[in-house]
Amino acid sequence: MRQVKWTGVYPAVTTKFTPNGDLDIPTFLKNIEFQVEAGVDGMVIGGSLGESSTLTHQERLVLVEATLAAVGDRIDVILNVAEGATRKAIELVKAAEKLGVHGLMLLPPMLYKPTEQEVADYFKDVATSTHLPIMLYNNPVDYKIEVTIGIFEQLMQLSNIQAVKESTRDISNVTRMRNRFGDRFKILCGVDTLAMEELLMGADGWVAGLVDAFPRETVAVYRLVKAGRIEEALRIYRWFLPILELDINPQLVQNIKLAEVMTGIGTEYVRAPRHILVGAERERVIGILEKGLATRPELPEYLSINVAEYA
Template sequence: MMATINWNGVFPAVTTKFTANDRIDFYAFKKNLNAQLSAGVDGIILGGTLGESSVLTNREKAELVRFTVEKVAGKVPVILNIAEGATSEAILQAKNAEELGASGLMLLPPMRYKSDHRETVEYFKAVANSTRLPIMIYNNPVDYKIEVTLDMFAELVECENIQAVKESTRDVSNVTRMINRFGDRFKILCGVDTLAMEELLMGAHGWVAGLVCAFPEETVAIFRLIKAGQIDEALEIYRWFLPLLELDIHPKLVQYIKLAEVATGIGTEYVRAPRLMLEGEERERILGIINQGLATRPVLPEYMSL
């Protein structure tokens, strides 16, 4: 029987916390995880861009999935990102995720090789057909150079477990194109923090968020207020949030968002090489943005019951 996920809501792409000696910091990770759950998020995504997937070993990914599944204890789905160069390795990662108790997968096109239309579709189908887990396609041509086009999605309709898309094309009108062509067949989750309110208003079902790692309550509040039709209240928070959300669309988003997590008391600054921690003018500039946000942080309306 095909599994399913409720793809509506806020899905943090959580960072992977490290210690000073470059081990996974499960204590700090658990603290952040608890903050996400307390704020009312609707799922947890592991091993994405923010999770520093490219520098994690398969063993570390397995440890993260196992730990998160245990701590979340069924409250929300746990989703593992798959970003591999070989189809066979992607299939293996899907199999491992299923065995470890993950609820679903987020799936990028092939890494490193720029596959064409036919190759991209076959890659997605091969992984989808190898697992019963629900899948969200990650469509990010800006960073990963392959666009998953509407014609590709038309061929992926036959895979029942391909249920959603992380929409990161940075073209807001793509939400409407998807809905016009496919109706409700694919759930659409905004994957770019700076476009979240716009895409949610255009009918996106969810938000794969980045700054939620440091500001979980504000992120969930915006989502729930929008869906409850309280647009003015959501807009006030969103306008305050935008300078912080812009940290999500820089190549150093990992370092920037981890610095924000430290500022809000739910993270560590350590990153894994080749990334390096921020220093000098750059660090001061990003801290200035974060501290300005903290100094003007809004009082949130009651949103948990919306």
């Protein structure tokens, strides 16, 4: 079994569709190749940015199988699991495990506001059904369920629960987790506009969104920060921030897919009930992206940075 690193940049990849709404595997893999060439360390398939709520289990497995065949020997391939029922989550986990997926990102049970103990027990039940390494997703802003310190305390003995996608929007939560658990859980920032800040506070990685359109800039920021080259990273990050803010928006999927079109590595097709951007909002987003592309910074030779030397 592959050892998932849970460090570095993990794109939350968008799911590519044809105009009639079917999976578009060739375009999906084209984008993934750009990500790998830019130096990403893994990727999360079928997450919220991947239009998770519109995907069937079978479609998720098709995406996993295609990704493993294309790049599974080079990066960590992680499947998002977002289910309302424990039984359905375990069914998906077992099917993905058979295909050879490297790890899982696991959300709290959806479509119901569970108690703290129900959340803890859900995570325990899914984790004990598999040997796959797991990253929990802590996003109380969007999903109204917080994975509290108390829940993490209950999960410490489950060795395959190894990481957290930290999306509380509270930068101090990185320090809070470190103070309580040391290095027991890897911490990956899940909010693009807080990534450099959380990396400076000790986060291990970045589950990124705008990386789908700007992979080189994203990986450069990560590696420069870890190498202590803060001024160089900050120069890129300041340029990047207006674009990164497209990630903290209800229409982040449409925003990022439009950005992928404008950088030549994606398509704009979404699944209903989503619509592509139109009108004034479309023009606003295009304006942000055009300005960013016109002033795109020259990057240092970031791929030569061996982050492990600075750990």
